Amino acid sequence: MPELQIIGLPQSNYVWVTRIACAEKGVSCTLVPVMPHTPEVDAVHPFGKIPALRHGEVTLCESRAIAFYIDHAFDGPPLTPRDPVEGARAEQWISLVNTHIDPIAVRQYIGAHFFPRTPDGKPDRARIEGALAPLEAQIGVLDHAVAKTGYLVGSAFSLADANLMPILFYLDKMPESGAMLAKAAALKAYYDRHIARKSIAETIPPPFPGRSSWKWEG
Ligand SMILES: N[C@@H](CCC(=O)N[C@@H](CS)C(=O)NCC(=O)O)C(=O)O
Known part of the structure; x- marks a missing residue:
């Protein structure tokens, strides 16, 4: 092979x-x-x-x-449900996260912290401030989505959850979004549970070069 x-x-x-x-x-x-x-x-x-x-x-x-x-x-458990409705719901969440949440949460908000392109290299406050309201609304949507079962789709872990967890990992580390996540009880419980899942815990990336941990130090 x-x-x-x-x-x-x-x-x-x-x-x-x-x-x-x-x-x-x-x-x-x-x-x-x-x-x-x-x-x-x-x-x-x-x-x-x-x-x-x-x-x-x-x-x-x-x-x-x-x-x-x-x-x-490959053999092994399916990453998305094979049932047409549940499978489509997984695709729906993957698409929603990739087309709505990633652009605000990762490209705009997290990017403005880690890759600010400001003259002094400090976080780009204008881009950060501009992301906060949409980010808070999106966290509210996700909080509601996982409240019932603790998964985005049905009652089992799927690629929809795998696709969201890396974004939540970064949001948890940043000051403004970390506070938002802490207040979203269902989403925070979802994050805390799935970050300990073997497939996720074992693939957590190392901090960016030049940083000693993922803890945000500005
Ligand atoms: N739709 C793509 C998005 C991939 C993507 O945006 N990757 C980023 C890193 S997270 C990248 O390569 N950025 C470089 C660029 O946009 O030029 C996918 O799902 O793989």
Whole structure:
């Protein structure tokens, strides 16, 4: 069996999802920790984004497509329900998180903390302040979504949860969003329970180079 490579920095929430998918399926993978727009990535992704996958002759990009391949090419528990309605609900949540929550939570809010592009390198307060109201509304939506069963879909862990957890990990670490999460009782309980799940706990990325921990120190 050829080696399955996940190509991209482990701190990327989308790379992390694909590593959780491998762990859930019991598929061993080798991480190739490279930045976006490097030759390894550009060889697979037409726009140079991470993650990319290489497995023998198979190359793929886009986290959802990579997770589909991992789910269907290997034995092990299904990553999304095979029931059409429940499966569609999982896809619905993956899409909602990727198209609504990731742009505000990761690209705008977390990006403004970690990659501010300000002259002094300090967090970009304008971008942070601009994200707070939509972020609070989104946390409210997620809090409501997981309140009943403790999962985004049905009553079992699925790729929908795997896709959200890396974002919650970062929101938990940042000051404003950490306070919002602490107040959202159902979502906080959901986060605390699933962050201890083996597939997630074992794939938590190391802090960014130059930082000693994920604790936010400004
Ligand atoms: N839709 C893509 C998004 C991937 C993505 O945005 N990756 C980020 C890192 S988390 C990236 O490569 N950013 C570099 C860029 O946008 O140029 C997926 O699901 O894989």
